[in-house]
Amino acid sequence: MGTNADNARLVAAAVTKYIGTKDKWPTSGGYGERVDLALINAPLTIQAKFGSQQKDGTFNGVRGAVERYRNAYRDLDSGWLEHLANQDEQHLIALTNKGKLNGQRSKASAIIESAGAFVGRGLETRDEILADIESARSAYVGVKGLGNWTFEYFTMLIGEESAKPDIWITRFTSRALGRQVSHAEAFELVKGGCEGAGVRFVRAGSRHLVVRQHQPPTRHAGNSRLASRLLRRRLAVELTCDPLTPRCPDDRHSPS
Template identity: 40%
Template structure:
């Protein structure tokens, strides 16, 4: 369970480039109360179950995290999840847990395997996946067990790939099993909506705030993240 006091006091994993001008003078406790009240009036309980992720499947988690950037997630046989299944079938492994194997994959061939020509940054998502796998395996990260969400070196080599950033790093580690929140556009918009603060756009602040709300509600932060995502997507439908 995420530690609420740690969320308030620690900035050890704060992104160096995260803009703090919109949150440095805010009252965290007051914002937390406002977020909890807003959730109580908007989000039904019990909270919906979240997708299970990919525990002990580091390659599947990496593919999912990158392909999910600005994309429709789809169902089991469509979208991102279907692309992950195609990779599993291509390598003949339904629990792919090797980054070095993914790092050795030809990026052009991976585009064909995934049936995905989408771009992130200036290259294909498939190319970004291969680069991230190479960077991580290059510092000894081979399996899900080797992945440490709090290791600044691992995070640094991941976000060093053009088109990848801290949000997808958080999502990647959450898919493996980290109890965390990804401060993507949907989560930030929810916090902005509930607190009536459109200028609040600090990824780190929003992440700490939602993690602290999960601790107060005694739920897995990933459940809260998924619940918010469903609510915001329903508003856009």
């Protein structure tokens, strides 16, 4: 199986080979100061599609839910988490969606409770949350149905160097090592692999390190150079799939 360092080097090589060097990585600021939007986004992605743009210019999926909330409170310029914590559950469901967690609790109710938990600890802004990550983590995972992986994703969406080890990241690391890895191992190996490759660990806004296929697209198999270029382009798009980018892969197998 190799040592952790050996495995991290293999992942680093895969990052460089299939995704490219850090100077070719487009970046995003995620949601910036809008911690409420990040806190809505993270739980909603549990076993859900992120969303795509429709013909009328609106979005479906998780992105559509976040954008509806943003548009409803466009003039809100502070007190974001307190405002979210005071939402009525049914009203938030109507604004976002009817998604439920495993215990059949609505995701909206968990979002409202987590916002209240942050406010109760005096963690109301991006800087306050990032300055006391472990207190913020405790507040978040203390909400029934929410766990460490969506907390990591939440912090990534507001600028922390982190990742959500969903099916795409575990698939990437599993293929890099030639064996199945757990969510926890994938998280640590991607972190170590990115550090080994000399890149920042899954930059804010980059939702996935993705290798859905190592083979070139079938219809271009006869032209290896074109197939390789198309594959790199596809991976670059998926790497930078973020709250501001509509072209995102299915996230139905996300851990909480």
